[in-house]
Amino acid sequence: MINEKLPKIWYGGDYNPEQWEADTWAEDDRLFKLAGIDVATINVFSWALSQPSEDEYNFEWLDETIERLHKNGVGVCLATSTGAHPAWMAKKYPEVTRVDYNGRKRKFGGRHNSCPNSPVFRKYSVRIAEKLAERYKDHPALLIWHVSNEYGGYCYCDNCAEAFRVWLQKRYGSIDAVNKAWNTRFWGHTFYDWDEIVPPNALSEEWDGSRTNFQGISLDYRRFQSASLLDCYRLEYDALKKHTPDVPVTTNLMGFYPELDYFEWAKHMDVVSWDNYPSLDTPISLTAMTHDLMRGLKQGQPFMLMEQTPSQQNWQAYNSLKRPGVMRLWSYQAVARGADTVMFFQLRRSVGACEKYHGAVIEHVGHEHTRVFRESAELGRELQQLGDRLLDSRPNARVALVYDWENRWATDLTSGPTVALKYQDEVHKYYDALFKLGIQADMIGVETDLSGYDIVIAPVLYMVKTGYAQKVEKFVEAGGTFVTTFFSGIVNENDLVTLGGYPGELRKVLGIWAEEIDALFPGVTNQVVMSGERGSLSGTYECGLLCDLIHSEGAEVLATYGSDFYKGMPALTVNKFGQGEAWYVATSPDKRFMEHFLKNLCESKGIKPLANVPAGVEAAERIKGDKSFLFLLNHNAEGAAVELAEGAGGVELLSGEAASGSVTVPARGVLIIEREGAVR
Structure with a gap:
């Protein structure tokens, strides 16, 4: 169980009350209750608000938010806010911003623009994480820590070049061993001193982002950058654990994201969480495979679905609406494959900037009389109904x-x-x-x-x-x-x-x-x-x-x-x-x-299908003790019949009805069949 304070499948998502005036908050509280929201991820990008200058911290707004949520029965997934450094930091310490693949020094802007090997960034990111842990360590609303947000991107600055050389010395021990590993006699690339080694980018060994003259150099730089970002995460992790050793810590991953070695990262996460954003034409099996990968990062342990959109995304080329029923269907797909949470980005739509057209439980119209809210509230009701029955159950594949x-x-x-x-x-x-x-x-x-x-x-x-x-x-x-x-x-x-x-x-x-x-x-x-x-x-x-x-x-x-x-x-x-x-x-x-x-x-090998499923119907199973839970998910726009194996019937959890023999899964519908006597 992620945290025994909330023994059910968590339901909620990213919430940014700091972007709104106080008169909106009471309406948020009312709508959260209607939708069954019980977890809010807060403080994800609020570093500048909490630390307006180098030596000044202000957490009063965060105190008020956490107290209000707790009073209304909503637990907190508390982020450290370090995914975007404040403008004052970039102004006073220009070294904190990254140098991009083409060798250009970045100015302040965007997010994930902090050099992972900047001593300044590491100093202040750890400091704010520790201040948060000290302040909220005993708050009953705190369920889990959320470090930074969607780590990614490489840096090619002088800090990184120097840190890369140190990393190489630890990995290989000598410059001769590096030359051998990289086969540097090819093209006369033999190195005689560590400071002759430079990061491989468009100014040196690479072009087009994935083509390189020396695979060994480029491969090691990817290992190094993944490790550098992981070091930043671990520094914050340690600061949090110092004060809250029993509160789990995570950071949200991104599926098959190519730049970071998530198997290495997962070793340092208490629970894996990830953000699921398929498009309308993403193969269903690819989404399923990504869920299974996230589960596999920690040897099959349940994971968190940290983000998905209730409907529309804002950053793809064609941002289609999720058709009626699809949000619920894809949420249960995550649960079927090992998720113990269903969470969204975002709970209320932003009024401005680049994510204002990204879907939310509460749309710009601001009330509950929308299709998206009705579907969200229905899913919230079902997750309350399921309680803790599925928690900590896990697939058992051969x-x-x-x-x-x-x-x-x-x-x-x-x-x-x-x-x-x-x-x-x-x-x-x-x-x-x-x-x-x-x-x-x-x-x-x-x-x-x-x-x-x-x-x-x-x-x-x-x-x-x-x-x-x-x-x-x-x-x-x-x-x-x-x-x-x-x-x-x-x-x-x-x-x-x-x-x-x-x-x-x-x-x-x-x-x-x-x-x-x-x-x-x-x-x-x-x-x-x-x-x-x-x-x-x-x-x-x-x-x-x-x-x-x-x-x-x-x-x-x-x-x-x-x-x-x-x-x-x-x-x-x-x-x-x-x-x-x-x-x-x-x-x-x-x-x-x-x-x-x-x-x-x-x-x-005597491995049989979970069920005889027609095209477009997905079968998955989670096992807990002597019970198994068979999920049948129909991704088709019409109902589908599924033949259950003899003796594989049970009780459908959402309806309470018996299920055996031939069962019909409604269009874009879900059946969860609880069965006695789990068999591998």
């Missing part, structure tokens, strides 16, 4: 997909073989197939223990870190099924090629080696031709993007390429290794292959 931010950075930065390769997209292809089959999957990192899974899938495992190949071998040897794909096992964590033939350290467990990698132009395809039937796998499938030209070293060849000069070479192999097996998919096959392949794998 299939896992590996995702690694450093592998993503390395794949994005590589100088070949195709600009069309997108690591996240390739992972999603496998997740999407499982999603359509109704098979629950965990998203895990390379440090996650594999022993609890039957099947582990690691698409495009380009970077194999020290010890990971041995970890895979142990898993397979003990009876696990491991799947990886083309462009895997190529480099180590320094982006240096593992010599002796691809897939490098994975060669032993996979029983193959790859000689060449063919990059197919857009619109060009090859074929995966099955040699016979393997469960649901048979016939011919289309493939594209990349084709590894591989040779078997003991692996069984199940399919070959259908055309080009490598026609007849292996395209799909499986290798027996100990008690288990390791699969290699040498290309990027079509969706039909994905579904047939994964259906076959799951059936071979």
